[in-house]
Amino acid sequence: MLLPGHPPAAATGGPLFGVTIDGITHINAIAAAERALPGRATTRVYFDVSKPASFYRAVVSRLSPVTTIMGELLDSADATHISAAGYRARVESYLATLGPAVSIWEVGNEVNGNWTGPYSDGSAKLTEAYDDVAGAGGTAALTLYANEFAPDNCGDGYAELTPAQFSSQYVPEAVRNGLAYVFESYYPTQCKGVFPTSAQVATEMEQLHVLYPHALLGFGETGLPRPATRKTMVTAEHIMSWAYSLNPGLSYYVGGYFWWYARQDAFLGRKLLATQLAGAFEAEDAVLH
Secondary structure (H helix, E strand, O other): OOOOOOOOHHHHHHOEEEEEEEEOOOHHHHHHHHHHOOOOOOEEEEOOOOOOOHHHHHHHHHHHOOOOOEEEOOOOHHHHHHHHHHHHHHHHHHHHHHHHHHEEEEEOOOOOOOOOOOOHHHHHHHHHHHHHHHHOOOEEEEEEOOOOOHHHHOOOOOOOOOHHHHHHOOOHHHHHHHHOOEEEEEHHHHHHOOOOOHHHHHHHHHHHHHOOOOOOEEEEOOOOOOOOOOOOOHHHHHHHHHOOOOOOOOOOEEEEEEEOHHHHHHHEEEOOOHHHHHHHHHHHHHHHO
């Protein structure tokens, strides 16, 4: 079992035990559930594109004692809803308002997805955000959309670039050399039901390591496209078990996974996957330590 004070990878180079919360209601219950996990989680907080940084001040303050905070500055679903200039102002405001309470700043999310707008726009946004985070002395992460594990880029077509293709064409070398974390987002049910093996994941991570030589690598998002139900629990359990048990055997691999619907699935209400999430943390610890 993990120790309650298990330090984040930013301090040790060890694994990240990730969850995502996509809303802030019942934050005290969420904090209590996180405290009960068998190790210190890194919680990726979705920052709504329509909300100012001040909206999350109390939330970050409440969660910080029990979890390491990763702030998702712009979800891919919101990418076309803000201009590059607007995103720059947003990033600067969030840095000024939440500052050191956020340990990791996700400067771009699923940036190679074909729904996020022109790649040049995405490149401009993530580059500006990285520059702002780096300028403030923060730790920056980038999440890419993993479409390389099934034919025809998971059915999205070859016009949608793979993580490596996007990175080499649209992520400036200075950014690639400076990022602390690079993650992939992967939903097996959205990619022809393919569950990549640890060896296949290792091959992909080795390619990314060439492009991001100083970054720690892992997965920044996984799960089902909707919260788990009694009918989908078996599939959800399979995905969670697969993800948190991956072992590519690479010194720079830190896991993560950041189960998207952790708030609904494990922290609130029926908590259908609470026991499974605790077990997933222990499984990750076993394979990555």
